[in-house]
Amino acid sequence: MAGTGTAADGDDAGRALLALPVDAAGIGTFEVDVATGRLTWNRRMSELLGVAPEDVSGEPAEVHRHIDPADVARVAADVEAALAGIGGYTAECRVPLPDGRTRHLSARGQLITDAAGNPLRLVGAALDVTAERKISQRVHAALESLPISYLAMDADWRMTYLNARAERLTGRSRDELLGRTLWEAFPAIVGTVFEERSRQALRSGEAITFEASHPEAPDVWVEVRAVPGSGGLALYSSDVTDRRRAQEVAAETARRRALLAAVTEQLTGTMDAERAVAHLAQLVVPALADWCVVTLVDDEGPAGGRRNLRDVGWWHADEAMRTTLDAYAERRIPALTEDSFLLRALVTGRSVTVDSGATAAVRSVLAPGQTHDLIAQLAPEAMVVLPLRGRGRTVGLLTLFNGSTRASMNAAGRDTATEVAARAGLALDNSRLYRQQRDLAAGLQRSLLTRPVQPDHVQIVVRYTPAAEGADVGGDWYDAFMQPDGATVLVIGDVIGHDTEAAAAMGQARTVLRSLAAAGHDGPAEVLHRTDEVLETLRTGILATALAGRLEQDADLLERGLTRLRWSSAGHPPAAVVAPDGSVRLLAGEKADLLLGVVPDTARQEHEVLLEYGATVLLYTDGLIEARDQPIEEGLQRLQETLTDLAADDPPLDELVDQLLERMLPPQPEDDVALVAVRLHDQRGPRPAEAGPNRTPPGFPDT
Secondary structure (H helix, E strand, C coil): CCCEEECCCCCHHHHHHHHCCCHHHCCEEEEEECCCCCEEECHHHHHHHCCCHHHCCCCHHHHHHHCCHHHHHHHHHHHHHHHHHHCEEEEEEEEECCCCCEEEEEEEEEEEECCCCCEEEEEEEEEECHHHHHHHHHHHHHHHHCCCEEEEECCCCEEEEECHHHHHHHCCCHHHHCCCEHHHHCHHHCCCHHHHHHHHHHHHCCCEEEEEEECCEEEEEEEEEEEEECCEEEEEEEECHHHHHHHHHHHHHHHHHHHHHHHHHHHHCCCCHHHHHHCHHHHHCCCCCCEEEEEEECCCCCCCCHHHEEEEEEEECCHHHHHHHHHHHHHHHHHECCCCHHHHHHHHCCCEEECCCHHHHHHHCECCCHHHHHHHHHCCCEEEEEEEEECCEEEEEEEEEECCCCCCCCHHHHHHHHHHHHHHHHHHHHHHHHHHHHHHHHHHHHHHCCCCCECCCEEEEEEEECCCCCCCCCCEEEEEEECCCCCEEEEEEEECCCCHHHHHHHHHHHHHHHHHHHCCCCCHHHHHHHHHHHHHHCCCCCCEEEEEEEEECCHHHHHHCEEEEEEEEECCCCEEEECCCCCEEEECCCCCCCCECCCCCCCCCCEEEEEECCCEEEEECHHHCCECCECHHHHHHHHHHHHHHHHCCCCCHHHHHHHHHHHHCCCCCCCCEEEEEEEECCCCCCCCHHHCCCECCCCCCCC
């Protein structure tokens, strides 16, 4: 107990001792007479010190012989201080026991004075705290062995304990921290998530776990569990920097994979890679940069020259800067000097990097003019130009820019950007090769699918729509030509297969049929029969569907305003006729004839129908009505319904055909479609302007 007492009579000492724990409580008591210096203690005190009562000499130094020598000086000093008038006495010491064990004693005392304040006696009590000390030591050992930091505070935020891990994590020793408040020792955490969550835990009485960067070391991350209890708060903290970095790496890897997947999907989703690459800017911003520009290198033009460069796509993360970027991208290429970063990357095929001061660097390679002001407004701090390479050549360039508020591109970001550039380059080169193949195929197609004749008042429109995949050429064909007697022959056909071999087979079949029909006056059935024979004789192995029709008119039919259509089908979908009143019917025979190439000597059926002025005949290949998820019967019904709907507005023939294809075909057709549409205009007047001029072979009449 602290303070001093006063002896009111001779029994004061006894009353003071009675106020302390008594023998029954297992507490030893002692008394030092100030005047004589004599020391006395009770039996329990002898037991605590491990000495027999009869061996007590009464000298104060007696006790020193029974305690650990390491504690003697401290205990003596505490006693001297109490006798000197400080009054309160508190001491702890260790007592070696004969059996080798050590007992821990905790003693408290009080100085008794007379009325004048003169010291009379020092009385006190001692308690065996060995068990408590062992528990405390175990607790201390447990706390010290914790693999995490432990810091305890009282209700006033004053630190009362911290383990060795806490010392290492905070970088402070116990002597620096114990007794100070958390806010005094660590002012940097005031106003942060540390203060917010710690106060929340103490206020709510519930434990709270959170992660945050170390207030004094932002690169270090800790996980903190704030646990309230015993009127204070304990903070259990562990360094999770490695885990956090691993999570960031995993997240960065996931973002990289997602970006590359999006880039791949965009680039492979269409063969128009130029358009896809132009949209690339919106994928890499802001994932890789604050803004960027995508440049294409045209196939023609001097290698490495700026004349064959064109910026096709750009994007800025800041919406307010997009108008400025638009203006810059539109003017950039003409303003480039010969030593510009873009041309340097184009010529060398290697990336060019500016880590800082990019605004000034870019200005220095731009010709004076408006681009100087625009790049100053865009204010890039860093930039990198990445060539888009495809099969040993640079087909484009990707320029990434970062402002001053964004850190320079790290190694992972550079790797991702390089991978994006590689994929874009390959896609562009594939597009170039596809374009060349497409142009070659288109030339072949044009040579095979010639323009139709336009005899008299007969208007003929043809269309060829390739499948979404392939080289824009296949086994479908159309034809329209005249026989020597002036009749017009219409043909639609489809060789089995869809590739260049099918295209070559189509060319043979078309040439044979065209040659046979154009040489005489045979009707459609005979033409198909003879074509079958020739294909068999030549051992072509061709299998094809075909429908041949012949438009003919004698004087009687001319006077009646009618035209005869004779037709024969070799396993081909039926032609459709749109009457002048808008009704639609399909020209199907009683039974379907075999395909060309199956039985060469098969008999072919021939049918005929009379058509009025204004009638429209439509011949087409099966790609118009067939699909993987649509049987041919449904396709034919849909064709009739669509034609009926379109005919209601009586559009010009070209418009009718284009609208029909638009409605019937999906955005990515699965098969080629060839189509021949014929409209019979009124012969009592001039050929209408919408039908265009007559076009007939030399020697045939124009009217």
